[in-house]
Amino acid sequence: MKILVVGATGVLGRHVVAKLRSRDVEVRALTRSAERAADLASSSTEIVVGDLIDARSLQQACVGVDRVLASAHGMLGSGRYSSQRVDDAGHRTLIASAQAAGIDRFVYVSARGASPDHPVDFFRTKHAIERALVESGLDHVVLCPTAFMEQHVHAFNGAALLRDGKVKLIGPGTKKRNFVAAADVAEFAVRALLDEPPPFRRLEIGGPGNYSNLEVMALYARAAGIVPRASHLPVALARFLSAAMARWQPGWARILKLTSLSDAVHPERFDAAQSLEDAFGMTLTTLEDFVSGRVARSKAAQRL
Numbered sequence: 096m097k098i099l100v101v102g103a104t105g106v107l108g109r110h111v112v113a114k115l116r117s118r119d120v121e122v123r124a125l126t127r128s129a130e131r132a133a134d135l136a137s138s139s140t141e142i143v144v145g146d147l148i149d150a151r152s153l154q155q156a157c158v159g160v161d162r163v164l165a166s167a168h169g170m171l172g173s174g175r176y177s178s179q180r181v182d183d184a185g186h187r188t189l190i191a192s193a194q195a196a197g198i199d200r201f202v203y204v205s206a207r208g209a210s211p212d213h214p215v216d217f218f219r220t221k222h223a224i225e226r227a228l229v230e231s232g233l234d235h236v237v238l239c240p241t242a243f244m245e246q247h248v249h250a251f252n253g254a255a256l257l258r259d260g261k262v263k264l265i266g267p268g269t270k271k272r273n274f275v276a277a278a279d280v281a282e283f284a285v286r287a288l289l290d291e292p293p294p295f296r297r298l299e300i301g302g303p304g305n306y307s308n309l310e311v312m313a314l315y316a317r318a319a320g321i322v323p324r325a326s327h328l329p330v331a332l333a334r335f336l337s338a339a340m341a342r343w344q345p346g347w348a349r350i351l352k353l354t355s356l357s358d359a360v361h362p363e364r365f366d367a368a369q370s371l372e373d374a375f376g377m378t379l380t381t382l383e384d385f386v387s388g389r390v391a392r393s394k395a396a397q398r399l
Contacts, residue, residue, distance in 0.1 A: 097123060098121070210222050253386065266329070273301040273363055314383060333355040
Protein backbone atom coordinates (compact mmCIF):
# COMPACT_ATOMS: atom_id res chain seq x y z
CA MET A 96 0.00 0.00 0.00
CA LYS A 97 1.18 3.51 -0.81
CA ILE A 98 -0.28 6.60 0.86
CA LEU A 99 -0.14 10.18 -0.37
CA VAL A 100 0.24 12.73 2.43
CA VAL A 101 -0.75 16.23 1.34
CA GLY A 102 0.82 18.73 3.71
CA ALA A 103 3.62 16.34 4.62
CA THR A 104 5.91 19.04 6.03
CA GLY A 105 3.22 20.57 8.24
CA VAL A 106 2.85 20.09 11.98
CA LEU A 107 0.48 17.13 11.51
CA GLY A 108 1.84 15.74 8.25
CA ARG A 109 5.33 15.13 9.62
CA HIS A 110 3.96 13.01 12.47
CA VAL A 111 1.79 11.02 10.08
CA VAL A 112 4.68 10.33 7.71
CA ALA A 113 6.87 9.16 10.61
CA LYS A 114 4.18 6.87 11.98
CA LEU A 115 3.45 5.35 8.57
CA ARG A 116 7.14 4.75 7.83
CA SER A 117 7.58 3.12 11.26
CA ARG A 118 4.97 0.61 10.08
CA ASP A 119 6.85 0.12 6.78
CA VAL A 120 4.03 1.73 4.80
CA GLU A 121 5.12 3.37 1.55
CA VAL A 122 4.59 7.13 1.65
CA ARG A 123 4.49 9.75 -1.07
CA ALA A 124 4.91 13.17 0.53
CA LEU A 125 3.50 16.17 -1.33
CA THR A 126 5.25 19.42 -0.46
CA ARG A 127 5.65 22.86 -1.97
CA SER A 128 9.35 22.84 -1.05
CA ALA A 129 11.69 19.90 -1.56
CA GLU A 130 14.19 21.55 0.79
CA ARG A 131 11.72 21.48 3.68
CA ALA A 132 11.19 17.77 3.07
CA ALA A 133 14.88 16.77 2.95
CA ASP A 134 14.65 15.01 6.31
CA LEU A 135 11.64 13.03 5.12
CA ALA A 136 13.53 11.84 2.06
CA SER A 137 16.16 10.35 4.35
CA SER A 138 13.48 8.01 5.75
CA SER A 139 12.87 6.48 2.30
CA THR A 140 9.80 8.62 1.75
CA GLU A 141 9.04 9.54 -1.86
CA ILE A 142 9.07 13.33 -2.14
CA VAL A 143 7.02 15.04 -4.84
CA VAL A 144 6.79 18.79 -5.27
CA GLY A 145 3.24 19.95 -5.73
CA ASP A 146 0.69 22.48 -4.71
CA LEU A 147 -3.00 22.58 -3.86
CA ILE A 148 -3.37 25.47 -6.29
CA ASP A 149 -1.72 23.47 -9.10
CA ALA A 150 -4.24 20.97 -10.49
CA ARG A 151 -1.71 19.12 -12.65
CA SER A 152 0.57 18.43 -9.69
CA LEU A 153 -2.36 16.99 -7.72
CA GLN A 154 -3.40 14.77 -10.61
CA GLN A 155 0.13 13.42 -10.94
CA ALA A 156 0.55 12.96 -7.18
CA CYS A 157 -2.58 10.80 -6.94
CA VAL A 158 -1.51 8.36 -9.66
CA GLY A 159 -0.16 5.12 -8.22
CA VAL A 160 -1.22 5.60 -4.61
CA ASP A 161 -3.99 3.81 -2.75
CA ARG A 162 -5.05 6.30 -0.12
CA VAL A 163 -4.80 10.03 0.54
CA LEU A 164 -4.46 12.12 3.66
CA ALA A 165 -5.36 15.79 3.15
CA SER A 166 -3.74 17.62 6.07
CA ALA A 167 -2.73 20.96 4.51
CA HIS A 168 -4.62 24.20 4.99
CA GLY A 169 -4.38 27.86 4.10
CA MET A 170 -6.05 29.55 7.04
CA LEU A 171 -3.34 32.22 7.21
CA GLY A 172 -2.87 32.42 3.45
CA SER A 173 -3.33 35.44 1.22
CA GLY A 174 -2.97 36.33 -2.44
CA ARG A 175 -2.45 33.30 -4.64
CA TYR A 176 -2.45 31.14 -1.51
CA SER A 177 -5.71 32.49 -0.15
CA SER A 178 -7.90 30.17 1.87
CA GLN A 179 -10.44 30.21 -0.95
CA ARG A 180 -7.85 28.87 -3.39
CA VAL A 181 -6.23 26.37 -1.00
CA ASP A 182 -8.95 25.18 1.38
CA ASP A 183 -11.84 25.31 -1.06
CA ALA A 184 -10.82 25.10 -4.73
CA GLY A 185 -7.61 23.20 -4.01
CA HIS A 186 -9.31 20.50 -1.98
CA ARG A 187 -12.08 20.14 -4.53
CA THR A 188 -9.40 19.57 -7.17
CA LEU A 189 -7.67 17.06 -4.90
CA ILE A 190 -10.94 15.16 -4.44
CA ALA A 191 -11.50 15.10 -8.22
CA SER A 192 -7.91 13.92 -8.76
CA ALA A 193 -8.42 11.13 -6.21
CA GLN A 194 -11.60 10.07 -7.98
CA ALA A 195 -9.87 9.98 -11.36
CA ALA A 196 -6.96 7.96 -9.95
CA GLY A 197 -9.23 5.39 -8.31
CA ILE A 198 -8.13 6.15 -4.75
CA ASP A 199 -9.85 3.75 -2.36
CA ARG A 200 -9.87 5.96 0.77
CA PHE A 201 -9.61 9.69 1.38
CA VAL A 202 -8.89 10.96 4.90
CA TYR A 203 -9.66 14.65 5.37
CA VAL A 204 -8.56 16.83 8.27
CA SER A 205 -11.44 19.17 8.96
CA ALA A 206 -11.87 21.16 12.20
CA ARG A 207 -14.04 20.84 15.25
CA GLY A 208 -16.78 23.42 14.93
CA ALA A 209 -16.96 23.29 11.13
CA SER A 210 -20.48 24.22 10.10
CA PRO A 211 -22.35 25.90 7.24
CA ASP A 212 -23.14 29.00 9.31
CA HIS A 213 -19.95 29.52 11.30
CA PRO A 214 -19.01 33.23 11.54
CA VAL A 215 -15.47 32.51 10.26
CA ASP A 216 -15.25 31.50 6.59
CA PHE A 217 -12.49 28.92 7.19
CA PHE A 218 -14.90 26.77 9.22
CA ARG A 219 -17.62 27.13 6.61
CA THR A 220 -15.16 25.98 3.98
CA LYS A 221 -14.17 22.95 6.05
CA HIS A 222 -17.83 21.97 6.27
CA ALA A 223 -18.29 22.49 2.53
CA ILE A 224 -15.38 20.14 1.75
CA GLU A 225 -16.86 17.53 4.08
CA ARG A 226 -20.05 17.76 2.03
CA ALA A 227 -18.07 17.58 -1.23
CA LEU A 228 -16.51 14.32 -0.04
CA VAL A 229 -19.94 12.87 0.68
CA GLU A 230 -21.15 13.89 -2.76
CA SER A 231 -18.01 12.51 -4.44
CA GLY A 232 -18.85 8.93 -3.54
CA LEU A 233 -15.27 8.33 -2.37
CA ASP A 234 -14.76 6.12 0.65
CA HIS A 235 -13.67 8.71 3.18
CA VAL A 236 -12.97 9.51 6.82
CA VAL A 237 -13.11 12.96 8.43
CA LEU A 238 -11.03 14.04 11.43
CA CYS A 239 -12.19 17.07 13.41
CA PRO A 240 -9.46 18.11 15.86
CA THR A 241 -9.56 21.00 18.28
CA ALA A 242 -6.77 23.61 18.20
CA PHE A 243 -3.26 22.16 17.85
CA MET A 244 -1.00 22.70 20.86
CA GLU A 245 1.95 23.37 18.58
CA GLN A 246 0.25 26.42 17.11
CA HIS A 247 -2.37 27.74 19.50
CA VAL A 248 -0.47 26.97 22.70
CA HIS A 249 3.16 27.42 21.72
CA ALA A 250 3.42 29.55 18.58
CA PHE A 251 0.61 31.93 19.60
CA ASN A 252 1.36 32.07 23.32
CA GLY A 253 4.26 30.23 24.94
CA ALA A 254 6.98 31.08 22.42
CA ALA A 255 6.61 34.82 23.04
CA LEU A 256 6.63 34.32 26.79
CA LEU A 257 9.84 32.29 26.67
CA ARG A 258 11.45 34.79 24.32
CA ASP A 259 10.22 38.12 25.70
CA GLY A 260 8.65 37.31 29.05
CA LYS A 261 5.38 38.76 27.77
CA VAL A 262 2.32 37.52 25.90
CA LYS A 263 -0.14 39.52 23.80
CA LEU A 264 -3.69 38.24 24.29
CA ILE A 265 -6.92 39.10 22.53
CA GLY A 266 -9.57 39.93 25.09
CA PRO A 267 -9.29 38.96 28.76
CA GLY A 268 -7.85 35.52 27.97
CA THR A 269 -10.30 33.74 30.25
CA LYS A 270 -12.29 31.71 27.71
CA LYS A 271 -11.83 27.97 28.23
CA ARG A 272 -10.43 26.23 25.16
CA ASN A 273 -9.29 22.76 24.21
CA PHE A 274 -5.94 21.93 22.68
CA VAL A 275 -4.64 18.67 21.20
CA ALA A 276 -1.14 17.50 20.31
CA ALA A 277 -0.48 16.91 16.62
CA ALA A 278 1.17 13.56 17.40
CA ASP A 279 -2.09 12.35 18.95
CA VAL A 280 -4.15 13.46 15.95
CA ALA A 281 -1.60 11.69 13.74
CA GLU A 282 -2.31 8.41 15.53
CA PHE A 283 -6.00 8.73 14.69
CA ALA A 284 -5.10 9.66 11.11
CA VAL A 285 -2.96 6.55 10.72
CA ARG A 286 -5.74 4.35 12.05
CA ALA A 287 -8.17 6.00 9.63
CA LEU A 288 -5.76 5.30 6.77
CA LEU A 289 -4.80 1.73 7.63
CA ASP A 290 -7.49 -0.01 9.69
CA GLU A 291 -9.95 -2.31 7.96
CA PRO A 292 -12.65 -1.18 8.21
CA PRO A 293 -11.95 2.35 9.47
CA PRO A 294 -12.73 2.53 13.21
CA PHE A 295 -14.77 5.71 12.66
CA ARG A 296 -16.11 7.79 9.80
CA ARG A 297 -16.13 11.21 11.41
CA LEU A 298 -14.32 11.76 14.68
CA GLU A 299 -13.99 14.82 16.92
CA ILE A 300 -10.59 14.82 18.63
CA GLY A 301 -9.38 16.85 21.59
CA GLY A 302 -6.89 16.69 24.41
CA PRO A 303 -7.35 16.29 28.16
CA GLY A 304 -8.74 19.33 29.95
CA ASN A 305 -9.83 22.82 28.91
CA TYR A 306 -7.64 25.85 29.58
CA SER A 307 -7.81 29.59 29.13
CA ASN A 308 -4.98 31.47 27.46
CA LEU A 309 -4.14 32.96 30.87
CA GLU A 310 -3.81 29.45 32.28
CA VAL A 311 -1.56 28.48 29.37
CA MET A 312 0.62 31.49 30.12
CA ALA A 313 0.79 30.51 33.79
CA LEU A 314 1.84 26.94 32.93
CA TYR A 315 4.74 28.23 30.83
CA ALA A 316 5.76 30.71 33.51
CA ARG A 317 5.84 28.05 36.25
CA ALA A 318 7.77 25.61 34.09
CA ALA A 319 10.28 28.27 33.05
CA GLY A 320 10.56 29.91 36.46
CA ILE A 321 9.66 33.39 35.24
CA VAL A 322 7.11 36.04 36.17
CA PRO A 323 4.65 36.34 33.27
CA ARG A 324 3.34 39.58 31.83
CA ALA A 325 0.41 39.98 29.46
CA SER A 326 -1.00 42.80 27.36
CA HIS A 327 -4.62 42.61 26.24
CA LEU A 328 -6.12 43.74 22.94
CA PRO A 329 -9.75 44.67 23.64
CA VAL A 330 -12.28 42.43 21.91
CA ALA A 331 -14.01 45.38 20.24
CA LEU A 332 -10.72 46.58 18.79
CA ALA A 333 -9.87 43.05 17.61
CA ARG A 334 -13.17 42.88 15.73
CA PHE A 335 -12.59 46.30 14.20
CA LEU A 336 -9.07 45.34 13.09
CA SER A 337 -10.38 42.05 11.70
CA ALA A 338 -12.85 43.86 9.48
CA ALA A 339 -10.25 46.43 8.43
CA MET A 340 -7.63 43.78 7.57
CA ALA A 341 -9.95 41.36 5.78
CA ARG A 342 -8.92 42.39 2.26
CA TRP A 343 -5.16 42.77 2.63
CA GLN A 344 -4.39 40.34 5.49
CA PRO A 345 -7.28 37.84 5.44
CA GLY A 346 -5.41 35.19 7.44
CA TRP A 347 -4.70 37.38 10.43
CA ALA A 348 -8.17 38.88 10.09
CA ARG A 349 -9.56 35.37 10.60
CA ILE A 350 -7.42 34.82 13.68
CA LEU A 351 -8.52 38.12 15.19
CA LYS A 352 -12.17 37.35 14.50
CA LEU A 353 -11.94 33.76 15.72
CA THR A 354 -10.24 34.61 18.99
CA SER A 355 -12.75 37.38 19.72
CA LEU A 356 -15.79 35.05 19.48
CA SER A 357 -17.71 34.25 22.63
CA ASP A 358 -18.57 30.79 23.94
CA ALA A 359 -22.14 31.26 22.75
CA VAL A 360 -20.97 31.73 19.16
CA HIS A 361 -17.90 29.47 19.04
CA PRO A 362 -17.58 27.09 22.02
CA GLU A 363 -14.08 25.60 22.27
CA ARG A 364 -14.38 23.14 25.14
CA PHE A 365 -13.97 19.40 24.58
CA ASP A 366 -14.90 16.98 27.34
CA ALA A 367 -14.57 13.59 25.67
CA ALA A 368 -10.81 12.99 25.91
CA GLN A 369 -11.22 10.20 28.45
CA SER A 370 -13.76 8.49 26.19
CA LEU A 371 -11.27 8.64 23.30
CA GLU A 372 -8.54 7.13 25.46
CA ASP A 373 -10.84 4.33 26.61
CA ALA A 374 -12.19 3.60 23.13
CA PHE A 375 -8.83 3.55 21.35
CA GLY A 376 -6.42 2.43 24.07
CA MET A 377 -4.41 5.66 23.92
CA THR A 378 -2.91 8.06 26.40
CA LEU A 379 -3.40 11.57 25.08
CA THR A 380 -0.80 14.27 25.66
CA THR A 381 -1.65 16.57 28.54
CA LEU A 382 -1.11 20.28 28.22
CA GLU A 383 1.23 20.18 31.23
CA ASP A 384 3.46 17.59 29.55
CA PHE A 385 3.46 19.50 26.29
CA VAL A 386 4.43 22.76 27.96
CA SER A 387 7.14 21.09 30.05
CA GLY A 388 8.62 19.61 26.90
CA ARG A 389 8.64 22.94 25.08
CA VAL A 390 10.24 24.74 28.01
CA ALA A 391 12.91 22.04 28.29
CA ARG A 392 13.69 22.40 24.58
CA SER A 393 13.94 26.16 24.95
CA LYS A 394 16.34 25.87 27.87
CA ALA A 395 18.46 23.31 26.00
CA ALA A 396 18.68 25.63 22.97
CA GLN A 397 19.78 28.52 25.18
CA ARG A 398 22.65 26.42 26.58
CA LEU A 399 24.03 25.71 23.12
